[in-house]
Amino acid sequence: MDFSYSKQEALFLQMIREFAEKEVKPLAAEIDEEERFPVETVKKMAKLGLMGIPIPTQYGGAGGTNIMYGMAVEELSRVCATTGVVLSAHTSLCCAPILENGTEEQKQKYLPKLASGEWIGAFGLTEPNAGTDAAGQQTQAVLDGEEWVLNGSKIFITNGGYAHVYVIFAMTDKSLGTKGISAFIVEEGDPGFSIGKKEKKLGIRGSATTELIFEECRIPKDRQLGQLGKGFSIAMKTLDGGRIGIASQALGIAQGAMDETIKYTKERKQFGRSLSQFQNTQFQMADLETKVQAARLLVRSAHYKKDMGIPYSADAAMAKLFAAETAMEVTTKAVQFHGGYGYTREYPVERMMRDAKITEIYEGTSEVQRMVIAGKLFK
Amino acid sequence: MNLSDYKDVYVFAEQREGKLQNVALELLGKARELADANQEKVVAMLLGKDIKPLAQTLIAHGADRVMVVDHDLLKDYMTEPYTQAITQIIEENKPSIMLIGATTIGRDLGPRVSARNRTGLTADATKLEISDDEAHEFRMTRPAFGGNLMATILCKNNRPQMSTVRPGVMQKMAADASRTGEVVEVKINFNEQKINRVKLVKTVKEEKTVTDISEAKILVSGGRGVGSKEGFEKLGALAKQLGGEVSSSRAMVDAGVMEQSRQVGQTGKTVRPALYMACGISGAIQHLAGMEESELIIAINKDKYAPIFSVADLGIVGDLHKIVPMLTERLATMQR
Amino acid sequence: MNIVVCIKQVPDTTEVKINPVTGTLIREGVPSIMNPDDKGGLEYALQLKDKYGAHVTVITMGLPQAEAILREALAMGVDRAILLTDRKLGGADTLATSSAIAGALRTMDVDLIITGRQAIDGDTAQVGPQIAEHLDLPQVSYMENLEYDEATKTFTIRKQLEDGYQVLQMQAPCVVTALASSVQPRYMTVNGIVTAYDKEVEVWGADRINVPDDHIGKAGSPTSVFKSFPKQLKPAGQTFEVSPEEAVELIVNKLKEKHII
Numbered sequence: 001m002d003f004s005y006s007k008q009e010a011l012f013l014q015m016i017r018e019f020a021e022k023e024v025k026p027l028a029a030e031i032d033e034e035e036r037f038p039v040e041t042v043k044k045m046a047k048l049g050l051m052g053i054p055i056p057t058q059y060g061g062a063g064g065t066n067i068m069y070g071m072a073v074e075e076l077s078r079v080c081a082t083t084g085v086v087l088s089a090h091t092s093l094c095c096a097p098i099l100e101n102g103t104e105e106q107k108q109k110y111l112p113k114l115a116s117g118e119w120i121g122a123f124g125l126t127e128p129n130a131g132t133d134a135a136g137q138q139t140q141a142v143l144d145g146e147e148w149v150l151n152g153s154k155i156f157i158t159n160g161g162y163a164h165v166y167v168i169f170a171m172t173d174k175s176l177g178t179k180g181i182s183a184f185i186v187e188e189g190d191p192g193f194s195i196g197k198k199e200k201k202l203g204i205r206g207s208a209t210t211e212l213i214f215e216e217c218r219i220p221k222d223r224q225l226g227q228l229g230k231g232f233s234i235a236m237k238t239l240d241g242g243r244i245g246i247a248s249q250a251l252g253i254a255q256g257a258m259d260e261t262i263k264y265t266k267e268r269k270q271f272g273r274s275l276s277q278f279q280n281t282q283f284q285m286a287d288l289e290t291k292v293q294a295a296r297l298l299v300r301s302a303h304y305k306k307d308m309g310i311p312y313s314a315d316a317a318m319a320k321l322f323a324a325e326t327a328m329e330v331t332t333k334a335v336q337f338h339g340g341y342g343y344t345r346e347y348p349v350e351r352m353m354r355d356a357k358i359t360e361i362y363e364g365t366s367e368v369q370r371m372v373i374a375g376k377l378f379k
Numbered sequence: 380m381n382l383s384d385y386k387d388v389y390v391f392a393e394q395r396e397g398k399l400q401n402v403a404l405e406l407l408g409k410a411r412e413l414a415d416a417n418q419e420k421v422v423a424m425l426l427g428k429d430i431k432p433l434a435q436t437l438i439a440h441g442a443d444r445v446m447v448v449d450h451d452l453l454k455d456y457m458t459e460p461y462t463q464a465i466t467q468i469i470e471e472n473k474p475s476i477m478l479i480g481a482t483t484i485g486r487d488l489g490p491r492v493s494a495r496n497r498t499g500l501t502a503d504a505t506k507l508e509i510s511d512d513e514a515h516e517f518r519m520t521r522p523a524f525g526g527n528l529m530a531t532i533l534c535k536n537n538r539p540q541m542s543t544v545r546p547g548v549m550q551k552m553a554a555d556a557s558r559t560g561e562v563v564e565v566k567i568n569f570n571e572q573k574i575n576r577v578k579l580v581k582t583v584k585e586e587k588t589v590t591d592i593s594e595a596k597i598l599v600s601g602g603r604g605v606g607s608k609e610g611f612e613k614l615g616a617l618a619k620q621l622g623g624e625v626s627s628s629r630a631m632v633d634a635g636v637m638e639q640s641r642q643v644g645q646t647g648k649t650v651r652p653a654l655y656m657a658c659g660i661s662g663a664i665q666h667l668a669g670m671e672e673s674e675l676i677i678a679i680n681k682d683k684y685a686p687i688f689s690v691a692d693l694g695i696v697g698d699l700h701k702i703v704p705m706l707t708e709r710l711a712t713m714q715r
Numbered sequence: 716m717n718i719v720v721c722i723k724q725v726p727d728t729t730e731v732k733i734n735p736v737t738g739t740l741i742r743e744g745v746p747s748i749m750n751p752d753d754k755g756g757l758e759y760a761l762q763l764k765d766k767y768g769a770h771v772t773v774i775t776m777g778l779p780q781a782e783a784i785l786r787e788a789l790a791m792g793v794d795r796a797i798l799l800t801d802r803k804l805g806g807a808d809t810l811a812t813s814s815a816i817a818g819a820l821r822t823m824d825v826d827l828i829i830t831g832r833q834a835i836d837g838d839t840a841q842v843g844p845q846i847a848e849h850l851d852l853p854q855v856s857y858m859e860n861l862e863y864d865e866a867t868k869t870f871t872i873r874k875q876l877e878d879g880y881q882v883l884q885m886q887a888p889c890v891v892t893a894l895a896s897s898v899q900p901r902y903m904t905v906n907g908i909v910t911a912y913d914k915e916v917e918v919w920g921a922d923r924i925n926v927p928d929d930h931i932g933k934a935g936s937p938t939s940v941f942k943s944f945p946k947q948l949k950p951a952g953q954t955f956e957v958s959p960e961e962a963v964e965l966i967v968n969k970l971k972e973k974h975i976i
Binding site: 395455458459462482483484486487489490491493494495497498499500501502503516518522523524527528529530531532533534535536537547548573576577578579580581582583584585597621653654674675676677678679683688690691692693694695696697698701702705706709710713 | 726728808809810813836837838839840841842843844845847848849853854855856857871874875876877878879880881882883884885886889936937938939940941942943944945952953954955956957958959960962963965966967969970973974975976
């Protein structure tokens with residue numbers, strides 16, 4: 001693979017950096033403080049085609065690559081992890097499974113509006129009793145004539161309440177275990193579908209994380225996504241893609257904390273010298289920079305394989321595992337370098353440290369990533 | 380082109396609504412110096428409508444001759460008629476050096492005149508000198524690359540050697556009412572068809588209220604030492620006297636005394652004014668990060684160990700509540 | 716309506732550093748960008764394209780790597796991009812630069828020429844008005860607003876002054892120079908970026924412009940740089956513990972010395 005950016009990617013990087021710096025960064029502290037979903041930012045992203053980067057132009061997308069999409073999540077997360085995850089959940093967890101599993105009618109119906117950002121997408125797999133063990137789905141879907149009837153609930157759903165389209169997983173035949181899970185497309189406003197409580201979180205506080213409730217929720221039969229009983233495999237495959245998105249987010253958070261720390265340690269003087277002149281600072285920062293670069297290569301390689309159609313499941317797991325743990329380490333040390341100021345909300349590293357934690361948890365905890373990687377090793 | 384045919388230092392005496400601009404007098408001061416170095420004359424070009432009475436002021440500030448072009452077409456500045464007038468003066472008089480203030484008018488007029496006469500134009504010079512060697516070269520020095528670099532420019536084989544000059548840099552001479560000079564009225568053969576291609580609809584004067592502190596040339600900034608809204612009123616009076624704006628440290632914003640849009644520093648704005656007057660600001664690192672590139676920093680603080688003094692060009696250890704009103708009063712008296 | 720926007724690739728001067736020993740610019744690692752005022756001018760052109768279907772061309776004169784800003788312009792939505800590049804054009808001052816660009820413009824059918832007010836590497840604000848002069852076109856500089864009336868084919872321009880503004884009118888063909896601060900340039904779109912390299916950038920040499928050799932490049936430049944040197948560093952400041960009266964004197968003297976008052 002080529003490690004340098006293509007000309008298009010370089011141009012894309014210029015655009016997304018400027019966008020992140022001018023449009024996203026100024027709001028980061030505010031949406032965190034107010035726990036407010038950045039509706040205005042999503043509208044601006046939509047105008048530029050950022051909500052449909054890897055979607056083909058025939059479905060109204062920008063026709064870009066997954067590498068570009070990853071760069072977008074990284075650069076947005078570098079200044080605001082909330083904005084990064086809004087894009088990641090929308091693209092990886094909703095657009096991608098519809099693009100990869102939808103019928104032509106479904107693609108025509110959903111993708112242009114999702115890619116243009118008119119609609120926001122979400123994904124509902126996790127349940128109170130089915131987290132890492134996603135096979136323990138309790139939400140049920142029963143076919144009643146021309147309609148599916150869904151009953152149950154989902155939790156921790158990113159973009160919940162702001163999304164218009166949800167890819168939802170439910171048991172269609174409990175006796176078949178994971179082979180009895182199917183995927184569905186649920187729209188905002190479908191009868192019997194409602195948004196439950198909104199979580200109050202440690203980090204990514206501007207991102208809406210809610211419960212989804214299905215009470216005799218009736219949707220047309222043609223909302224089934226992919227084949228009957230293939231839901232679990234769709235979910236797993238979707239999460240493989242999602243993981244590179246989260247890996248990009250983690251990478252962005254880590255980079256953002258590096259940026260802030262480099263700036264601060266150059267400015268801050270103690271004992272008559274800049275912090276950056278102390279060898280302790282230099283060595284620790286050198287180690288962190290090395291890890292961030294290593295994470296970037298893992299993330300890029302996983303995106304590249306996805307673009308090329310090469311299996312990337314373990315690559316995605318490694319990218320996410322390493323990037324998330326790097327983000328946690330870098331942000332923790334960034335706060336330490338900032339000392340007392342770092343613990344306050346005057347400097348963004350405090351927020352970055354809170355934001356980093358989730359990357360070790362959602363779309364598969366670090367433990368799940370290790371299971372996936374080990375699974376490939378010992379198969 | 381026979382270079383020896385060209386002589387004397389010409390100054391565009393910019394006036395607006397019959398009022399001479401300060402830069403015109405500053406340029407005369409510099410032109411006097413340049414002309415004396417070459418034993419030449421200083422000629423002011425005064426263009427406008429009913430502006431002849433200003434000629435005497437120009438003479439008092441150093442002009443040997445004032446060329447007055449009084450015409451309806453020159454009432455408000457417009458690119459084309461002004462270019463035609465200056466061009467005819469160049470053609471008829473062959474100036475060696477021509478200086479124009481680097482105002483929005485001068486920076487519009489200069490390039491148009493230089494291109495019409497196929498000569499060089501240096502932009503926004505901050506230093507002008509005649510070399511003291513035999514060559515007597517006219518050297519024009521100007522900032523480039525965002526002020527990171529200075530470049531000295533020559534215009535060897537074309538005349539006039541033109542330069543626009545940054546306002547506020549050159550020193551005007553003290554007015555000498557006893558100086559005498561010649562006032563010449565010049566008739567210009569205007570090409571009205573060309574002039575009529577641009578129509579002036581209106582000129583609007585407005586008091587610019589710069590609320591974006593990062594655009595302000597002068598900032599009077601207050602910190603914890605200012606204490607209250609009343610304290611900031613003292614700073615406001617000084618800012619008004621200096622033609623600047625009031626800004627604030629974070630402490631006073633958090634205390635609700637000042638609005639966030641005026642905050643300087645890490646979580647506020649980065650500013651780079653010509654003058655940053657830090658009053659009662661201790662200078663925490665996050666504040667310094669937002670202002671240390673100001674061109675001139677004057678700090679007033681009670682605490683002589685305040686870190687703000689490490690970046691200040693002039694530090695005053697003292698009580699701002701006494702010094703600021705006294706300074707405001709002093710400046711007001713000077714203006715009167 | 717045919718609009719040509721003249722743009723320039725410049726080093727991002729906020730990132731420029733000077734080698735204090737040699738006084739030369741350290742260009743390494745300094746990003747090259749589209750000059751901000753030019754980008755503002757481009758936005759005005761694209762707004763006329765949005766509203767009236769204008770055809771927008773960008774032209775730049777520079778080294779081959781200036782192609783980057785033309786690709787950026789394509790990704791922002793322009794229709795045509797021209798790179799004027801030739802060794803003969805090198806070493807040009809503003810007059811020679813404007814002669815060359817005017818030469819290129821003379822070969823085109825243009826209603827409106829837009830340049831930036833000034834480039835951040837030179838800050839001269841000369842090339843726009845000089846292009847207008849070479850082409851014998853009317854021009855308004857310091858544009859902070861642009862309106863177009865289709866019925867009368869009239870451009871109404873708001874021109875910034877230090878103490879207010881003027882409203883001026885011109886008809887095509889004409890030249891304006893735009894202020895970056897007056898407009899928010901659009902971002903490149905993702906699809907614009909994806910397709911920017913599929914489009915053609917026309918490369919023109921000096922032979923395309925029919926301007927005499929002694930009007931372009933170094934030969935056509937009346938001015939030359941005698942020397943360049945870094946701005947002198949600020950000497951360390953002094954702090955005084957004095958009476959308020961003396962303090963006022965010190966401050967007033969300092970303000971006078973620096974021409975603030």
